Amino acid sequence: MLNLIIVIAVVLIIAVIFTAYRVTTLVDVVKKKKSDSHVPPGNNFQGVLMILFLVGGIAAFFYFSMKEYDTYNLPIASEHAVITENLFWITMAITVFVFIVTQIFLFGFSYKYRHKENYQAHYYPHNNKLEMIWTIIPAIVLAWLIISGLKQWSVITGPAPDNAEVIEVMGYQYAWAFRYPGKDGELGSSDFRKIDAVNSMGIDLEDQRGHDDFMPTQLVLPKGKPVLLKIRGRDVIHSVYNPHFRMQMNAVPGMPTQFWFTPSVSTAEMREITDNPEFNYELVCNKICGKSHYGMKGLITVLEQDEYDSWYKETQENTFLKQNPGYLSEVPEELKEAAKIAAGIENIENEQKVTSAASSSK
Amino acid sequence: MSVTDIHLQEDLAHDDHHDEHHEQGFVSKYIFTTDHKMIAKQFLITGIFWAIIGGGLSIIFRLQLGFPEMSLEWLRPMLGQWITPEGKLDAEFYLALVTMHGTIMVFFVLTAGLSGTFSNFLIPLQIGARDMASGFMNMLSYWFFFASSVVMFISLFLETGPAGGGWTVYPPLSALPQAIKGSAAGMTMWLVSMALFIASSLLGGINYITTIINLRTHGMSFSRLPLTIWAFFVTAILGLLSFPVLLSAALLLIFDRSFGTSFYLSEIFIAGEALPNVGGSPILYQHLFWFLGHPEVYIVILPALGITSEIIATNARKPIFGYKAMIGSILGIGFLSFVVWAHHMFVTGMNPFLGSVFTILTLIIAVPSAIKAFNYITTLWKGNIVFTPAMLFSIGLVSFFISGGLTGIFLGNSVLDINLHDTYFVVAHFHLVMGSASFFGMLAGVYHWFPKMFGRMMDDKLGKVHFWLSFIGIYLVFFPLHYIGIAGFPRRYYSFTSFETFSIYGDLNALVSIAAILTFAAQFIFLFNFFYSIFRGKLAPANPWKSNTMEWTTPRFPGHGNWVGAIPKIFRWPYDYSKPGAKDDFIPQTVPYSHTPESNLEHEEELTKEEDLTGVEKVN
Incomplete structure (x- = not known):
């Protein structure tokens, strides 16, 4: 009922405006406004x-x-x-x-x-000097x-400075994954065919360098040291963007990209600068990537160098292999022992059990 | 159709037997017509239809952005399942809305609606031709566009929604239906529609170029062409060279989507499985797309600038300042527009050296654009300005062109683009410089040539009200977006609530949305004025704006063939306004120098000896 009234009201208003317009134009016609000049009134x-x-x-x-x-x-x-x-x-x-x-x-x-009557415009077709x-x-x-x-x-x-901290960032619908090189300081290779629900970045465990890699849930950066982000996309194009760092690079499937920069303000300092104790640097996806593009957020924490070192030391114990020992089965036989040491897996007896559990869950 | 074709031939052969026109049937006059004027009107009406749809879509997503808390339940009768049970806009449909808004506005309104209308209408009338070089191809051009429109329109009603990957439809997002719903049938229809659209553009473009080169009337040399024609000419060349590249990009995308090729796809793991595609490059698509995409923005703006040149000169009652420089900058912009495309791709990871090259080329293109702006302003200097609605919209265009053009200097500089790329700063930039400026060019053209199109006048007062509401409204919509962009807000975001960084400027977004709604509402004043005046407007005088160009020498309702009797000859350039010594403040192009000894300049006095005056009546 209300809708009907609204519709009728709108129709009536339009009719009134139309009639008023029609009346004024007709009045103008009747009055025959004198306008020998081509200049409309109200100029x-x-x-x-x-x-x-x-x-x-x-x-x-x-x-x-x-x-x-x-x-x-x-x-x-x-x-x-x-x-x-x-x-x-x-x-x-x-x-x-x-x-x-x-x-x-x-x-x-x-x-x-x-326009002014009896004024002639200045004929001024060109001036090469101007x-x-x-x-x-x-x-x-x-x-x-x-x-x-x-x-x-x-x-x-x-090229990034030689001492740059190398970190891998991967975008996928609709989140970010991060990988740090671990004790050996080198990222292992990866292969999109190895990706599954757990090995979200497709770490290729045939590569020894990857055995000590670890994947924290947020991007932690040292203040004052160059950081080299190795960037890739898993499904569609994403874009690694943060406006505070004035930093952006697309994450393209099939074409690894990179961006290096040096964070200069720690999260703690920024909390003071912005007067916001809740402040966090946020990793923004800035390339349309699907339904939840607008919710594709990553957390970035910038720590002082010493804080970073101790965070790194602590976190590097949680290697991907250690947390998911089932993947030892993908490690070539001759590298297994070394892999266990690199990944920090001590309890060798449990391996068999975990492997079977993991492979059944896979 | 064939009847008219034959007649056209006759017209060309013997101009004297002109009265023998048969009455055309409804179908051949209004539907499958080969008359360039009617085809222009077809493009215009279809363009207006699309502008309402495209603008309407933007209002829906502006409601979401400005008032994220608002219940949109009342839109359910129209949008159905795209309103979630909570009364919110579906996030995926939001992306489809921005995609369709962009596609519709760029291609269907500002390319077909603008070029299609005014190139078709003005080229024969302003160069003195009876019709286009090929009336039949011209007709095909419209009907391909119509077919393209039908396909795109139907895609709006698909269950999986229309294409949703942004108007640039970058793969892999646009190639994989599992990535976004819009990449299912909606994307297929988008590609089909664009293929038809490209065919339409090419048919039109070839015709425009051929007509301008071959069918100019006696005396109409290239150095006497109105700037509108120069702009349409270069625009058509740009389209002819760049649209085929878009077609190839679209074809490869069709292959990737439907036939299992890997042109753009490589190393993808999506929806729980690794795809077999390897070796392709998503960046290849971007290169191909922007090879059209960048000339495309000039395809959109150049005709508007041409129209503005004509209207500003006419209404300032002054010659356009620097006619040759204006032609030079049109040509310069046209050439450079082909070598700047990768400035859309600074942060895609392409070789940084390429980024440097494209930065240099991009900022060079700012020079001819600046020349144009300065020349418009100088044309106003010491003029005798008549503010017709067309003139107001032209001044508005120059204002937008400057405001939006200047922000291009930020975005074209690769190092600054790192932070601004894909933010609202970009949205503000191109909506002002290309969107609003071209839109104003289109409106200016409609107001200016309406009397020639329909033989009647549009209402002056309504036109002025329309201008001020639109002008202020558009600045209120797009100027604030610069601040939002500098603050880093990404475009194509359904909402900003997930990010603490973007928790600011809710109020500014609300203001933008309100301004957008008001601006959109103001366009209905125009629609009323337009359709009312077609039937009930005052009958137009022969030359209502006292203009020099030769379309105003045709009858009030020009028939198929435009001129009754012989086509007038041309003796001078189109910008002899307020020439010292002349009786009136304008001298039409059809007046020979030998008739105006009082105002001739020295070198023009020379020309009087060579003038061929056969068939020219002395009017005064």
């Missing part, structure tokens, strides 16, 4: 509106940009971001200047040169921006 008023829009728009722009600066400008948490942020704000200064000046000219001229000026000046400014940008681009995308 000056449009010019005034242009100026009002210009002033109001610029005022709102500056007011909001300044008031909200700390909200939209996330604090920086990596070393390269200091430089890129600098370039960002230089570019911002240049573009805002051009933006304001051109909009002032655009709306200002519109107002100033609005056009050279506004070809060359933008070209120089852009060239300068390009050069400053590319210098940093080549550093950021260049």
